[in-house]
Amino acid sequence: MTIQYAILGLLSWHPFSGYDLKKVFADSAALYWSGNNNQIYTALIQLHKEGLVTRDVQVQESLPAKKIYTITEKGRAALKQWVLSMPELPEFHNTFLIQLTWADLLDSRELDALLASYEDEVRVQLLMQQEKANRQDTSPARTRREAYLSEMISQNLISIYQNELSWIGKVRQGLQHLEKSG
């Protein structure tokens, strides 16, 4: 449950309510969790129990009380320790590659249609990611280095999608060549 550290990180920028955290998760691709109620609210309760955040309840008229969470010094220390910890390996789950493994069951028209629809999906994803990168994101970027890292992080996903598109192009071209010659 690394999501706790992601939440701790967001709280290191400024205090958040659970509801606002949900929105951050919803439109971030790097923060790959769905950001559903169950995850966010239980994680916040857990962080509070561990003393890594404090909770400030703002009672509102005609709306449920808003609970604002603020990171503690202990929380900042835990965050830094986690950031320093050994990186995990990235996980690439691509069900399409598994489909392709048995795509020899298809005729050439079906196969090319399959590749084309995957290409479309990836292209949409790339455009969304590029658009998001153009809009200023939620991060503060007080230092030049922080701004640079933020830029490189969104570049990472973009380059993965571009790599994927160029791979698809190669595959489709190769298949057409096989068709003609074979």
Added chain:
Amino acid sequence: MTIQYAILGLLSWHPFSGYDLKKVFADSAALYWSGNNNQIYTALIQLHKEGLVTRDVQVQESLPAKKIYTITEKGRAALKQWVLSMPELPEFHNTFLIQLTWADLLDSRELDALLASYEDEVRVQLLMQQEKANRQDTSPARTRREAYLSEMISQNLISIYQNELSWIGKVRQGLQHLEKSG
């Protein structure tokens, strides 16, 4: 639970026991499940219940009975239908990017060490993948097209790791430049 289709695909090559399927999952990166007992054996029972595979029990002396599963015509039809179905989007889960998001907490030596250890991990992964691609893999490749697809599938993961390495290189270089100029 797409793992059922992956198993069905493997069985379309030739019959397998659960134990042998486990080994296939264990050394395949594209088949991204761990391939633990629970998944494999319950999936096989489920596939059998649905009539997509038949089971042949080979009693052995002084070893547990080996159960060999063979795909049925119904199973082949289900597999083809799945291969034709709309591709899912790939999922990239990279916890390291989340670490980097708050890496401005680190001094430049700590940050470069973090990047260096991630680079090492990715490089090892790439080498393993390249080595695996050189060894003949478990797939049969009866047609030229099947061989080509198989080649491109292992190329996909390799290109992702290469893309990742070139990204890390760019990040580290950019940070060194910031150090000198800033």
Added chain:
DNA sequence: ATAAGCATGTAAAGCGTTACATGATTTG
């Protein structure tokens, strides 16, 4: 002797998503 390989299965726990539950206010 100890570990690894052969071979199957179940149980428990963790993590994640969807759906349920409530209820006022604002926007289309």
Added chain:
DNA sequence: CAAATCATGTAACGCTTTACATGCTTAT
């Protein structure tokens, strides 16, 4: 009038991993 926004929380379900359970044989 319906849908979205604000705001929190719980319940149920499903997938995945780890651990438990058994037990013989072969290699180090």
